Amino acid sequence: MNSAxxxxxxxxxxxxxxxxDGQLDLESFDRLIRFMVELGVDGVTILGVLGESNRVTDRERERAVKAAVAAAGAKLPIVVGTSHRGTLATRELSQMAEELGAAAVMVTPSQEPGHxxxxxxxxxxxxxxGMSLPIVVQDHPASTQVQMSVPLLLRLVEEVPQVACFKQESVPTPPKTRLLIEGMTQRKVPxxxxxxxxxxxxxxxxxxSGFMTGFAFPEVLMGMVKAMRGQQPEQVAAIYQRFLPLIVFEQQPGIAVRKEIFRLRGVITSSAVRHPGAGLQPFAAEQLQIILNQVLPGVDLTKPLTAAHVNGTEPG
Amino acid sequence: MNSAxxxxxxxxxxxxxxxxDGQLDLESFDRLIRFMVELGVDGVTILGVLGESNRVTDRERERAVKAAVAAAGAKLPIVVGTSHRGTLATRELSQMAEELGAAAVMVTPSQEPGHxxxxxxxxxxxxxxGMSLPIVVQDHPASTQVQMSVPLLLRLVEEVPQVACFKQESVPTPPKTRLLIEGMTQRKVPxxxxxxxxxxxxxxxxxxSGFMTGFAFPEVLMGMVKAMRGQQPEQVAAIYQRFLPLIVFEQQPGIAVRKEIFRLRGVITSSAVRHPGAGLQPFAAEQLQIILNQVLPGVDLTKPLTAAHVNGTEPG
Amino acid sequence: MNSAxxxxxxxxxxxxxxxxDGQLDLESFDRLIRFMVELGVDGVTILGVLGESNRVTDRERERAVKAAVAAAGAKLPIVVGTSHRGTLATRELSQMAEELGAAAVMVTPSQEPGHxxxxxxxxxxxxxxGMSLPIVVQDHPASTQVQMSVPLLLRLVEEVPQVACFKQESVPTPPKTRLLIEGMTQRKVPxxxxxxxxxxxxxxxxxxSGFMTGFAFPEVLMGMVKAMRGQQPEQVAAIYQRFLPLIVFEQQPGIAVRKEIFRLRGVITSSAVRHPGAGLQPFAAEQLQIILNQVLPGVDLTKPLTAAHVNGTEPG
Amino acid sequence: MNSAxxxxxxxxxxxxxxxxDGQLDLESFDRLIRFMVELGVDGVTILGVLGESNRVTDRERERAVKAAVAAAGAKLPIVVGTSHRGTLATRELSQMAEELGAAAVMVTPSQEPGHxxxxxxxxxxxxxxGMSLPIVVQDHPASTQVQMSVPLLLRLVEEVPQVACFKQESVPTPPKTRLLIEGMTQRKVPxxxxxxxxxxxxxxxxxxSGFMTGFAFPEVLMGMVKAMRGQQPEQVAAIYQRFLPLIVFEQQPGIAVRKEIFRLRGVITSSAVRHPGAGLQPFAAEQLQIILNQVLPGVDLTKPLTAAHVNGTEPG
Structure with a gap:
């Protein structure tokens, strides 16, 4: 039952x-997955909040999973967000993901009166x-309005064998991360x-142990994780500081900025957000350009960033 | 384009x-629809909030619509709740309802940052x-957190020909209902x-013009509407007062009480609410019995209430 | 330490x-308190949510408590709502209430990040x-967004001697009331x-054990409590049913309706709600009149309702 | 009527x-104000959300304003947060601020049903x-749940002469700031x-035009504003980037981190947050130290940062 x-x-x-016009663009999705393979990431997660999973039908969801799995081949595990307000429906969406070749599912609970x-x-x-795939437990009160206590999370890891990872996003995250690590005395998950x-x-x-997030330059996060594993916290801090203006800009509410960056990187055709989601705000493209020029001056964004770009060992 | x-x-x-076990019980659903035909209601709405539409997959939704349409035949228009957080998805679910023979759709907007x-x-x-069915615009801030102003609603009725009805549930409802009626100077919808x-x-x-709601004794509401049409407001008030303890009890948060009443009426097999929804609260069945005994003493609930029951002209 | x-x-x-013009009307407040003495209620609570406590300054609060205590004399215990978002501030407001002669305080917690x-x-x-007055613990998630579990409430009654009463308003109330009563195995509070x-x-x-609420005809609630004490649940149900249309109308969001009734009862001069609170909605006064005519036809509202009015043993 | x-x-x-123990520490408050004078800031705002204004009584508020005005003398304008849920109460608190010598008030609206x-x-x-002081209109939906549209804000600046400044905190802020600036065709406020x-x-x-915020190194923000005025956007960006790890760390939910920094700067005695507010999270002090070491290595925090520190022209 343990995760592969x-x-x-x-x-x-x-x-x-x-x-x-709002239709699924599977061609761009295919390019996006292949770009991730090229970057060498450890896996990708599709159909999370950022993936606008709440704005697609189940049929579209099926098409998206199929396309991702096909594009990834054996090179990249595909994690699929399958959260649904009904427990059985979450299970069914998870089973669908399993049948279609996903490597894991990401699941978050919903707010419910009297929960x-x-x-x-x-x-x-x-x-x-209902299934054998590993489960990433997403703890993200900002989108779910659900608070999960440390004891609940520890109980999950101890009693539900498929639980294979916590996606920890309950601010402030550092103390909760530490308390979870200290609390996992039996089974440990990343x-x-x-x-x-x-x-x-x-x-x-x-x-x-790393990141499961939508920042549009995964190379940067890979550089930070690598430096951390290499016991170089100063290097982690330096990379973080260099890219932080972009990280801050990108995490503003709304997802259009991230789509715009992937468009600038030549990976997706349109930065369109599905209605009624908010599109790119006025002036946002302009400000994004300023930040990119500051953080990655003169860099060809359509190519993977090199270690030199990330570490700042060559200009821009 | 006008509504049939x-x-x-x-x-x-x-x-x-x-x-x-949480599985769809289409046999009970069939009985429920036929019971409504027997009662002589003007139509039914399925897959609203009360219908736990947020806990079913699209495939289950399809099965439910089919079953309802088949059971209703030509005798009863089926209105289908098709609200979805994505605009295109709402359209697609509405088109599906149309293809499956529904008579109308009920649609409510979702909360969205920067909406x-x-x-x-x-x-x-x-x-x-995307479709030609009439649309019931549901205005229910308690479940959607969306406030729709009177001018917006009036614009909808004037500019969107399919809008055929307002389901007005923004408390306090009476002033908003009056303002809408006064405001519909061009096209009027009920x-x-x-x-x-x-x-x-x-x-x-x-x-x-009447009710679109889940109260488990539609006969009572039919009696009120009939008395209102007959210019007998005192009779409306008398029926309302007689059944109000039951109305109040039934509208408590949670939907299990209504399911329990339909179970007591012999129409559905189980009052189970789908996980993670809350089931019947402790003591609720007991209190329900007390209220039913007070309001409808000695009445066989498995049969439609007679006019005498509703109007109180015969004991119980 | 036990409550008097x-x-x-x-x-x-x-x-x-x-x-x-929004200024405190202490003359009306005096009349209101004396009217309560005349009705023979068991106590009154001032400066709760209904009392617009969140729209008054501390100085006005002081004037209001003084006026209430003076008007009540020894005839009526005055309970003062002293909830504040700061713990020390709640304590200080409670001490002020004690010094001014209040008999008890009512306290509710506030929503707080990471609470x-x-x-x-x-x-x-x-x-x-900080004080010796008895404390009414108000459990009203609708206004506080704070959920207090049964174990927490039981801990409060066991470990905080001043806790003297629960004001239970967490819907559905009946099961929580029962669980609290069953759980108070040591010290019991009403x-x-x-x-x-x-x-x-x-x-x-x-x-x-009764009511702490704003319904503008306390005589009705007194009739229900009396019938309950007399082991006459059918009589409780009958009174409840008779007045339920008014109860329902009155509990709509907004407090202007209650103020309007006290104005109609000749007790307060104006039904004004303090800005920015919502005043009487359009048509509300008109509808109120209809309900009053139905429930209390021909009754002089400026006089206390008689037992006959409440029990319906004489017409209207 | 225009602002001084x-x-x-x-x-x-x-x-x-x-x-x-939660008591007001006016001695530290005095030191804090004098420190601000020493830094040369353009003014200070007290009793905002960060100032825990919702946890103090009106009497404590009075003492705090007096202490601030006394410490500032003529050297520093004191802006006082006077928001209250009642309009008249806000006015009264504003009048009190005026009488005590404040230079301006900061006011934000509250969420209100049917607002x-x-x-x-x-x-x-x-x-x-009710008063003649200039008003800073705070637009901070995260704490108020109130959305104020651009047309509303423009109407305020045109029709309410005391409105002298917008504190713009409705994310994403840049487009709203631009729309406001473009919209102020008559009277303009910063x-x-x-x-x-x-x-x-x-x-x-x-x-x-600058910042009204709680970042505990105002010198950094002063450096950014100065560079902006000097038409050096690259310098603004460089300062921002250098200090961004600290800015990000500091703006995490909860205010204890900021209090801790002022304690480290030798200005206030305790970083205690008033109950029931959350104190310093586990590990937060430790992580803060790491960030400070990264951003300001070897710097004596009890002294004002020099331009060299801010601009990075000398090491640390």
């Missing part, structure tokens, strides 16, 4: 590309009973963090 | 029956462009109210 | 009268340490319910 | 120092009528931004 996926390193959360931790526990338990890597330095210093 | 459905009278919002009334307007406009008929008397006095 | 106040019976939550039950416990503990008595029948059947 | 205060530059929002922009407009109008300067670079590039 090693949840350490960098697992970009991918946007779902749409065309200007309590026992019911959240049962939610994961029942979802897990902790990845998200939030666009806004607190990436502090998260790594707290013991997280 | 006349949105006046009583359109019960139906629960979706599940078995104890504004122009975007809500576009949401309805784009959904409408206003139905919901909220379990909690404010039913006040709503009818304010000019609403 | 017996928290059983009917404790109306009072509105705070303002003049049309947990231990901190809520400490909130009550620290408030209690449970009063509120919510405008919307669930009054069910609350009394669940074991509550 | 020029709302351009840097106006730190100050914490309110408390002792370990609309006309009522928010009236809120400011009525507050303004726009300051907050949010701990998280988007400080983008805000200045969008045309804001």
């Amino acid at each position: 996926v090693n949840f350490e390193g960098v697992f970009p959360i991918l946007v779902t590309p749409f065309m200007e 309590n931790e026992e019911r959240i526990y049962q939610y994961y338990r029942q979802v897990a009973e 902790i990845l963090t998200g939030l666009g890597a806004l607190y990436g330095l502090f998260d790594l210093l707290s013991g997280s | 459905v006349n949105f006046e009278g009583v359109f019960p919002i139906l629960v979706t029956p599940f078995m104890e 504004n009334e122009e975007r809500i307007y576009q949401y309805y406009r784009q959904v409408a462009e 206003i139905l109210t919901g909220l379990g008929a909690l404010y039913g008397l006040f709503d009818l006095l304010s000019g609403s | 106040v017996n928290f059983e019976g009917v404790f109306p939550i009072l509105v705070t009268p303002f003049m049309e 947990n039950e231990e901190r809520i416990y400490q909130y009550y503990r620290q408030v209690a340490e 449970i009063l319910t509120g919510l405008g008595a919307l669930y009054g029948l069910f609350d009394l059947l669940s074991g509550s | 205060v020029n709302f351009e530059g840097v106006f730190p929002i100050l914490v309110t120092p408390f002792m370990e 609309n922009e006309e009522r928010i407009y009236q809120y400011y109008r009525q507050v303004a009528e 726009i300051l931004t907050g949010l701990g300067a998280l988007y400080g670079l983008f805000d200045l590039l969008s045309g804001s």
